[in-house]
């Protein structure tokens with residue numbers, strides 16, 4: 001694989017007619033993009049306009065941002081006031097470090113893994129960024145929210161992100177995220193009231209999953225709420241009667 005295609009990150013960016021249709025800037029805006037470039041430090045200096053525009057669109061969509069995230073300029077509809085060569089924006093400078101990082105990963109580190117070079121997958125911006133500029137896992141974002149504002153802050157943050165990103169690759173809104181946050185809150189903060197609230201909230205979203213009923217049951221039994229524990233574990237067994245985890249936990253409660 002040559003150097004440019006590594007930097008381009010294997011993305012199908014050049015002669016793809018679908019991508020050429022208005023993803024990103026309009027064609028009048030694109031007329032503002034020069035034929036040659038004055039400040040390419042990672043891409044080859046003689047990169048063609050078509051290739052460059054493809055690479056840039058890939059960056060924008062991988063990070064879920066517009067061109068103005070990295071480039072100086074306000075009028076994204078016309079690009080008239082853009083200064084693409086300027087390095088004033090920090091994000092552009094960080095992006096350059098990211099390009100170099102990706103180049104080392106694909107050019108040196110992955111081939112050194114000893115896997116078959118013919119089928120080796122490459123890392124691209126989207127591998128980590130999956131549509132957001134700061135690729136932080138949802139669970140970590142929610143733990144920060146908890147530390148700043150407790151359960152209410154977690155729920156607000158979760159709802160905001162879910163509203164904006166549900167159905168995309170950016171964040172994992174699957175049933176396990178909030179229950180793992182609840183488990184972390186229990187383990188790291190020993191805040192069992194918060195843990196239970198988070199689990200109950202998650203049950204509201206995913207009422208058919210036995211596992212959070214199991215967790216609520218175990219939690220309540222540890223807190224001495226045997227009646228509540230039995231109720232939750234009965235529900236867990238009802239939802240998944242084949243799970244020995246659920247049945248054993250219920251049997252233990254019934255013996256107490």
Ligand code: HEC
Pocket residue numbers: 024025033034036037038039040041042043044052053056057059060063065066067068069070071084085091092093095096
């Ligand atoms: C994530 C940051 C990022 C985004 C988003 C981005 N760019 Fe870039 N752009 C860069 C970086 C970094 C360079 C310099 C690359 C290098 O040094 O080889 C660059 C270079 C350029 C250049 C060449 C400037 C010159 O003369 O040296 C143009 C033109 C350009 N980008 C246009 C665009 C357009 C149009 C978009 C939106 C579709 C866009 N960029 C989105 C980071 C970005």
Ligand code: HEC
Pocket residue numbers: 059063091092094095098099102123124125126127128129133134135
């Ligand atoms: C191996 C994972 C990984 C890959 C691949 C990757 N990034 Fe990043 N990127 C990160 C992480 C992690 C951060 C957050 C760093 C921080 O804490 O600020 C980040 C931050 C950034 C930022 C700063 C975001 C902001 O808004 O301040 C930009 C811009 C960026 N990356 C661009 C790129 C581009 C362009 C590519 C592809 C050439 C790329 N990244 C590939 C992991 C990655």
